[in-house]
Amino acid sequence: MAATELERCPATTLPDYVATSGNRTVRTLSRLELDLPCLEAWCHPREDKRTLCRIRGVMSPAPE
Incomplete structure (x- = not known):
């Protein structure tokens, strides 16, 4: 995972x-x-x- 991808992650993340x-x-x-x-x-x-x-990707949680 690139640092720029991590910077775009929300506070709660689903890797x-x-x-x-x-x-x-x-x-x-x-x-x-x-x-x-x-x-x-x-x-x-x-x-x-x-x-x-061993992270393959990151997903944002579903909006509440």
């Missing part, structure tokens, strides 16, 4: 990434920090800070 299990996963994240080549963020489902390195 599409490959988990260590090899499964495709989508998570709700906020408080994004770019630490190339990874992304550090607060993971809402896990209620913990996570580092994601």
Whole structure:
């Protein structure tokens, strides 16, 4: 993910990434920090800070 893509991400983002299990996963994240080549963020489902390195894309959440 390029830094310019991250800058366009909303405060809450849904990245599409490959988990260590090899499964495709989508998570709700906020408080994004770019630490190339990874992304550090607060993971809402896990209620913990996570580092994601195998990001395939980013989606915006559906408007409420």
